[in-house]
Amino acid sequence: MSRETTQLTEQQLSDLVDRFYDRIQVHPTLGPVFNAAVDDWPAHKQLLTSFWSSVALGTRSYRGNPMAQHRGHDIHAGHFDEWLALWRETADEVLDAEHAALVHEYAKRIGRSLKYGLGLQEGVRSLELPIVGG
Ligand code: HEM
Structure with a gap:
């Protein structure tokens, strides 16, 4: 049927990553964090394209430890x-609705686990609050 024409490709993911990180670099609050950490943007984009190809296409081309890379x-x-929000906006421009929804969902899940791993999850924080009246 039309399965082949709707296959997500590595080129589409590369276009998405390219546009997303161009925007990241000039973003008022995300930009400073990334610009302090990333010297070689073409290499970073290539790495992130392999990450997303591994996540969404199962290419297994990415080797790394995202959790460790977000510490410090x-x-x-x-x-x-x-x-x-920026990922969603960019995916909606670059991909068709079905594939955009797919990468929204992956990013949401990965973001949640990174946040949890970094100790930034709201639910975890609240457990650390002293018990009122205890
Ligand atoms: C929400 C979903 C996110 C995903 C899927 C994601 C994914 C990744 C991946 C795969 C890498 C490369 C890791 C490696 O070097 O092997 C990376 C690097 C990085 N990410 Fe994220 N990230 C996310 C959120 C964030 C957020 C919210 C920030 C904070 C502004 C952030 C800041 C960074 C920085 C600064 C690096 C470069 C680290 C370095 O090279 O030293 N990321 N991210």
């Missing part, structure tokens, strides 16, 4: 909402 930067919980 000045990342706050609010950055995740901004990152996801």
